[in-house]
Amino acid sequence: MTYELSDGVAPGTQIIKVVGPAVLANLFPLQDELRKIHPRLAIFDLSECEYMDSAGLGI
Template sequence: MEQETLDLEVLAGSRDGIRILRLTGPLTLHTIFPLQEELRREHRPLTVFDLSGVPYMDSAGMGVIINTYISAQRRGFRVAAAGLNYRVIELFKLTHVDTLIPVCETVAQAEAL
């Protein structure tokens, strides 16, 4: 079985204080560690997860997103998710994470929050 990989690209937002994390690949227990390291490195008033390149995620991947949300809330910061496919949006709905974290169709919509 081929090892799964998650590519992480950190982008500046359209204005100061926004960090965009563009993820490509499955967000799973085997791939979350570079993302966790990046999330510990820097905190911004708005973190946008661009999940348009994520075909699926498991509970560990969801845990990273929830932990980011909790950490942001403690600082008075926000988190949003953009570009979720059907499989990922259904996981957000099943776990009710969509009631905590704004889910947007595009990164531009998430940046406008």
């Protein structure tokens, strides 16, 4: 899984585009990044995420 972060139109909004499978083995870098930036509102673009396990739901 890879991800791209971009600013949304509204202040404090972060758009997170997830590419590839979102599974336990590859979620920790994204979780760490989100803890650092702590967006007021996070919008997840899952259009290129072909699979997500139960750990992926916990992002």
